[in-house]
Amino acid sequence: MSAAEKMSRRDEMETLLPFYLNGSLEGSDLEAVEEWLASDPSALAALGEAEAEFSGTSAANEAIRPPADALSRFAKALDAEAGPAAGKPAGSSWLAQAWGRFMAVPVGVAWAAAAVLLALIVVQTLVQPGGKGKDFEIAGAEDDLAKMPFALVKFKPDAKMSDISGFLGSNGLKVIGGPTTDGVFRLGIPAADAAGYTRQLGLIAAQPFTETVIEGRKPADGG
Amino acid sequence: MTAAAETDRALVDRVAKGDRAAVRLLFMRHHARVYRFVARQTGSEMMADDIANEVFLELWRQAPGFEGRSEVSTWLLGIARFKALSLLRKKKEDWIDDEAAAAVPDGADTPEVVTMKEDKAAALRRFVDALPEEHRTVIDLAYYHGQSVSEIGEVLGIPVATVKTRMFYARKKLGEALKAAGYDRGWP
Numbered sequence A: 001m002s003a004a005e006k007m008s009r010r011d012e013m014e015t016l017l018p019f020y021l022n023g024s025l026e027g028s029d030l031e032a033v034e035e036w037l038a039s040d041p042s043a044l045a046a047l048g049e050a051e052a053e054f055s056g057t058s059a060a061n062e063a064i065r066p067p068a069d070a071l072s073r074f075a076k077a078l079d080a081e082a083g084p085a086a087g088k089p090a091g092s093s094w095l096a097q098a099w100g101r102f103m104a105v106p107v108g109v110a111w112a113a114a115a116v117l118l119a120l121i122v123v124q125t126l127v128q129p130g131g132k133g134k135d136f137e138i139a140g141a142e143d144d145l146a147k148m149p150f151a152l153v154k155f156k157p158d159a160k161m162s163d164i165s166g167f168l169g170s171n172g173l174k175v176i177g178g179p180t181t182d183g184v185f186r187l188g189i190p191a192a193d194a195a196g197y198t199r200q201l202g203l204i205a206a207q208p209f210t211e212t213v214i215e216g217r218k219p220a221d222g223g
Numbered sequence B: 001m002t003a004a005a006e007t008d009r010a011l012v013d014r015v016a017k018g019d020r021a022a023v024r025l026l027f028m029r030h031h032a033r034v035y036r037f038v039a040r041q042t043g044s045e046m047m048a049d050d051i052a053n054e055v056f057l058e059l060w061r062q063a064p065g066f067e068g069r070s071e072v073s074t075w076l077l078g079i080a081r082f083k084a085l086s087l088l089r090k091k092k093e094d095w096i097d098d099e100a101a102a103a104v105p106d107g108a109d110t111p112e113v114v115t116m117k118e119d120k121a122a123a124l125r126r127f128v129d130a131l132p133e134e135h136r137t138v139i140d141l142a143y144y145h146g147q148s149v150s151e152i153g154e155v156l157g158i159p160v161a162t163v164k165t166r167m168f169y170a171r172k173k174l175g176e177a178l179k180a181a182g183y184d185r186g187w188p
Helices: A003-021 A027-039 A043-062 A070-082 A094-104 A111-126 A161-170 A194-206 B003-016 B020-042 B045-065 B072-091 B098-103 B111-116 B120-130 B133-144 B149-156 B160-180
Strands: A150-155 A174-177 A184-188 A210-215
Touching: A003 A027, A003 A043, A003 B133, A003 B160, A027 A043, A043 B020, A043 B120, A043 B133, A043 B160, A070 B020, A070 B045, A150 A194, A184 B020, A194 A210, A210 B020, B003 B020, B003 B045, B003 B072, B020 B045, B020 B072, B020 B133, B045 B072, B072 B149, B120 B133, B120 B160, B133 B149, B133 B160, B149 B160
Parallel strands: none
Antiparallel strands: A150 A184, A150 A210, A174 A184
16 A cells, blocks of 8 residues: 555544544444554554544533523423413412412323322421421422432323332432423432432433433533 | 434424423423534524524424434434524624624734643644634534534535545644644644
8 A cells, every 4th residue: 555545544534533433433434444443553543632632522512501591481482382381380379389280280191290299299288398208308498409410300100109209218319390281300319420310310210100311410520 | 223312203203293391301402412503603602592492493393394314413403503504694794793702812822822821632622613614513513413424414414525525624624733732643
């Protein structure tokens, strides 16, 4: 292979490296890059440089922080586009609002979600905010909710209240918000680091009564 | 196809049937990346905010016509790209972006002097930011958004060969900038 051909081949491999790193390369391109990495002593250094570019680009993007209220503003825009959703809370007190939310949970969405909310109403009526219910802890006013890692969870319509509450209680999970009219809860995740957070999310996702888990705020080291 | 992509498509199917919860879930899943993509395209977080919102309203409107020939994330980025370019064209005559203006170096330091003050990672990040838009976009789409060559072609509306050419020159420019700053990486 001539020097010119070798350089041309290197140019081609350097062009494909970003796609090798992001896992989207396949077929003959993937084979060519792997063969190059295995046979050319300079290839691993090139891979290291591409990894540095990967990190730099990720950091540049992650530095851009979307506004925290984006979802609520989008929900309003969606309501304006599609018409208001039915069953919004009408009362002003927390109990009236909670009851409104309970009544707004659509039939067939999640009786379990409604049941958990009912438990919230009952427990919060009987104990001080921040106190412990029988089966699981209700996040109270003194919790620093603004900093607490959380995930958004929706339970299956046929889930049993006892299963959910037992699981929450035994794993130190807290209901800190919800349900929305769509039955989505915000669960506080008692994890000190990103790895613990990911484990907890995996645990929640693995439960038979869980329909959907969406990653929310991670602990501070979660990038 | 990944499991996450299947779930995205299932959510789009629900959106097509008028399920607002599904569009909110897709919003939560993809909004940050769409927002960042537009912010990097336009240099304006205010425009990114407006356009990202519009992208998900467009998802609501277009979901019944989504045929699933591409990943949902690719589809959303394509919508975002189109909307960003449309808005930029409209505002090209009179729009002056304060954020972009503030980001222009003041010339007090030469690139070499600036680079000496920072480590290689920070220098690289700065060089990525300084790439021409068409080069930076392919870098962003590959490294940050995880898009394949063909997906980038779809988002940008350009042939696969052009994606590769842009990637080649983008990486070449990064290499030259690093070399000029004293970080020799052996290519180009």
